[in-house]
Amino acid sequence: MVAMNDTAATxxxxxxxxxxxxxxxxxxxxDLGRLARLRSEIARADCGAGLFYDPVNIRYATGTSNMQxxxxxxxxxxxxxxxxxPVVLFEFRGCGHLSKDCVAVNEVRDAVPWYFSVSxxxxxxxxxxWAAEILALVAAHGGGNRxxxxxxxxxxxLDLLRESGCPVVDGREVAERARRIKTPEEIDALRDAxxxxxTGIVRMMxxxxxxxxxxxxxxxxxxxxIRMGGEWIETRLFSSGPRTNPWYQEASNRRVEAGxxxxxxxxxxxxxxxxxxxxxxxxxxxxxxxxEQRTLYGLAFEQVMRNQELFRPGATxxxxxxxxxxxxxxxxxxxxxxxxxxVGLVNEYPIVLHASRHRERGHEGMIEAGMVFCIESYAGKxxxxxxxxxxxxxxxxxxxxxxxxxxxxxxxxx
Numbered sequence: 544m545v546a547m548n549d550t551a552a553t554x555x556x557x558x559x560x561x562x563x564x565x566x567x568x569x570x571x572x573x574d575l576g577r578l579a580r581l582r583s584e585i586a587r588a589d590c591g592a593g594l595f596y597d598p599v600n601i602r603y604a605t606g607t608s609n610m611q612x613x614x615x616x617x618x619x620x621x622x623x624x625x626x627x628x629p630v631v632l633f634e635f636r637g638c639g640h641l642s643k644d645c646v647a648v649n650e651v652r653d654a655v656p657w658y659f660s661v662s663x664x665x666x667x668x669x670x671x672x673w674a675a676e677i678l679a680l681v682a683a684h685g686g687g688n689r690x691x692x693x694x695x696x697x698x699x700x701l702d703l704l705r706e707s708g709c710p711v712v713d714g715r716e717v718a719e720r721a722r723r724i725k726t727p728e729e730i731d732a733l734r735d736a737x738x739x740x741x742t743g744i745v746r747m748m749x750x751x752x753x754x755x756x757x758x759x760x761x762x763x764x765x766x767x768x769i770r771m772g773g774e775w776i777e778t779r780l781f782s783s784g785p786r787t788n789p790w791y792q793e794a795s796n797r798r799v800e801a802g803x804x805x806x807x808x809x810x811x812x813x814x815x816x817x818x819x820x821x822x823x824x825x826x827x828x829x830x831x832x833x834x835e836q837r838t839l840y841g842l843a844f845e846q847v848m849r850n851q852e853l854f855r856p857g858a859t860x861x862x863x864x865x866x867x868x869x870x871x872x873x874x875x876x877x878x879x880x881x882x883x884x885x886v887g888l889v890n891e892y893p894i895v896l897h898a899s900r901h902r903e904r905g906h907e908g909m910i911e912a913g914m915v916f917c918i919e920s921y922a923g924k925x926x927x928x929x930x931x932x933x934x935x936x937x938x939x940x941x942x943x944x945x946x947x948x949x950x951x952x953x954x955x956x957x
Contacts, residue, residue: 562735562771562814567644573728573815574606574647577721578630584721585626585692591685592625593692593714594677599888600694600718602816605632607642611816612775618658618695622648623677628684652676658697667699674703681709692717719892723885724913729817730938733887733915733947736773736813737936740821741950743767744807753801753829757783761794764809773813777889780808780932783827788923788930789877801829804836806932810890818886820917821948822934832956839931840956842870843922847933850882851918851946854939858910860893864901873924883916886936890917914939915947 581604585593595601598614601622614620620638623631629649632642639651655676656662657669681689691704692714704711725733743764750763761781768776779793784803786792799805806824813819824840826832832840849868867882869875880900885891895916896905915938923930936948 562738565731565815569728569731570606571646573726573732574645576726576728577603578605578624578647580721580724580726581624581718582626584717585624587720588690588692588712588717589688590626590690590692590712590717591688592623592628592681593694593717594621594623594696595693595714595718596621596695597715597718599816600714601632603718603722603888605630605642605647606645607632607634607648608774608816609635609638609641617660618697619656619661620654623680623684625680625684625686626688627686631680657700670697670699670703674700674707677704678707678709694718722887722891723893724911725887725915725938726913729887730915732815732817733819733936733938735815736811736817736819737821737947739768739771739773739813740764740809740811740819741948742771743811744809744821744823744950747807748823748825751799751805751825751827753827754798756796756798757781757786757794757805758796760799760805761807764807764811768811768813771814773811774816775812777810777812777818778808780810782806785928787824787932788927789925790879790921790923790930790932799827801827802831802833803827804839804929804931806930808932808934812889816888818889819936819948820886820890820934821936821950822919822932823950823952824931824933825953826956835927836929836931837956839922839927839929840933840953842874843920843931843933844952844957846870846920846922847918847935850920851935851937851944854883854910854914854916854918854937854944856910856912856939856941860895860905860908860910861901863895863910864898864905867895867897869897870920870922874922876925877921877923877930879919879921881919883918886915886917910939912939912941 598611631650633654655673690710694714747763781794782792783799783805787806808822853863882895884894938945
């Protein structure tokens with residue numbers, strides 16, 4: 544592993560992209576820019592308004608954040624966004640003060656909690672109250688258009704809206720299409736998230752030594768993220784030695800050994816809720832890398848480096864699928880299906896699949912300036928002893944790409 548002391552690591556990450564104290568004016572530009580994009584996509588879907596439950600979409604629409612992970616599985620807050628008119632945030636009771644400085648929110652009301660774990664046998668009654676309030680907002684602010692885009696709603700509520708003559712369309716598609724192009728302020732936030740993540744990864748590398756558990760090493764990333772203003776980590780994809788093959792094994796109490804390959808996929812949600820999805824692999828000190836480890840690392844490195852160059856404005860998903868470097872022979876069986884996926888607040892639309900998967904399950908689209916992608920690779924094969932995960936985060940610009948994840952690779956493995 545290439546040694547990096549703490550000073551060098553800080554200069555490489557937080558020094559290259561410092562984490563400034565973002566001022567109120569910047570935050571207002573961030574919130575209003577996202578809201579404008581969302582409203583444009585609601586109108587493009589021929590809807591008068593949108594209703595969003597996913598906490599990621601609520602944040603995109605309003606800039607507000609409240610119990611994000613809890614709200615991912617409990618529909619406890621939602622936001623009404625008309626094409627024109629007031630944005631009404633329905634907040635968890637007692638939390639209205641959290642959005643008092645949010646320029647994208649015009650009104651705050653208490654949410655109606657009609658999910659069963661809270662409402663129990665009264666779910667039907669409370670769903671009726673909820674539907675009446677939403678229908679009144681559509682009538683008042685939908686501009687005569689009763690179509691509404693909703694990202695998530697339980698069946699009972701969906702039936703009530705439709706029975707009342709309110710057509711419902713897929714709000715998740717509406718939100719994802721809005722989120723695919725990043726505003727300048729979003730790119731600032733993504734740089735901050737990447738800086739935090741890279742600082743955490745460097746500290747993980749420095750902390751790794753024989754005898755440590757995977758959980759102990761992984762916790763360094765989590766601690767760094769929280770200490771530097773980040774929020775949560777979506778997965779625990781960190782493994783060592785034989786647990787790196789096949790991929791998608793999460794951190795455990797296995798103790799790493801000298802010479803083990805360790806592999807990480809960060810899936811980190813950093814400051815202001817933006818994602819840094821970076822993958823790195825390295826060797827536990829104490830033994831030189833083996834020939835197999837060099838081969839695995841070299842294949843993953845080549846795949847990432849070659850494929851990131853395909854992401855230019857105007858390129859279609861099909862063209863990229865046809866040109867993408869695929870891993871050879873038996874390595875193809877464990878290859879990550881995606882050449883790349885979009886990323887912003889979390890992993891987002893679009894996803895670009897390798898050629899075989901593109902033909903089966905892919906879709907067409909075009910690369911545009913302002914998109915941010917994560918270029919994926921996993922090199923390992925059935926029956927192999929280890930695997931290597933590498934991933935780069937890039938910004939597509941008019942004249943090419945910019946690496947957002949700029950930390951070095953492990954030169955001794957190349």
